[in-house]
Amino acid sequence: MARENRSQRKHTPREQALKLFPWICAHCGREFDGKKLSQLTVHHKDHNHQNNPPDGSNWELLCLYCHDNEHQRNQVADTPDTAPTSQPQDRPSTFTPFAHLAALLKRPTSPT
Template sequence: MTRSNQSQRDHNLRERALKLLPWICAHCGREFDGKKLSQLTVHHKDHNHDNNPPDGSNWELLCLYCHDNEHQRYLAADMSGETPPSRKQDQPSTFTPFAHLADLLKHKT
């Protein structure tokens, strides 16, 4: 994709997102309007810029600061080999809080 096409795609996504979503940063809660609206960016929740469902369910609006922070956390986790923070929610939990409950109850009697 050429830089010009990518710029046009990003502009179109931003316009769609601004029509669908409230003008509030999804992380810090700051509200935007007027001239400051330019500080609100479209963030892909799954970090896949090709995943653009018509309902905007993969987008969130973030202020410039929160958007930069989100990508820095993602890069840091990726470089360290950890699961990036946005992908942790997609993995099922392996914690079983009552796994040893029967043993604990046996010892109480």
Template sequence: MKTIDHVKLDRIVAEARRAADERNQGYRERALKIYPWICTRCGREFTHANLRELTVHHRDHNHDNNPPDGSNWELLCVYCHDNEHQRELEAQAGGSVADTAPTGATHTPFANLKSLLSNKKN
């Protein structure tokens, strides 16, 4: 049975995290310089105090596609960003419950009302 080299595994994970952080800082900083600090979806405005809640969304969902002009980015608040990715997951899975047409109500509470009222008059 093979033994796991935990030191090597920890190093690989640390390098991957460091590379992801560098990549994130690079395009995030550029996007914040290009675009106004407003969520593209809900219109919420951001300041330095809450800027951490504004994220960069990749329109084509490819985090390695970072053109210098920012054409693959849009700034979204964390809530809209989560919603966007959830919609993408649902689309890949073939839709969501919300995509189905709502069914009409089957209960008719006043179906007997006319007969009840006419019986009362008699």
């Protein structure tokens, strides 16, 4: 009976994704196997964890780092702009790092 329960058990999205996709992070391209396979996670592309189509079209395998980065980007995009409105954000930079380069290149070198 224990075998029947295991075979009838619905597989998690991660288990299904690991069967469907190569064990490579979809963002950074790192390959995973053996003990490191636990660092590969399933990311829901539409961020809806209830949307689990059997063909895996809403999933991608991401390493822990890329998965965290993906969710951080999503959180930042969802937060309202908290920057003070008194400072313009699109002000061009006035810094010119090579302004005096020509003068530096023309300097005479000291004899050694």
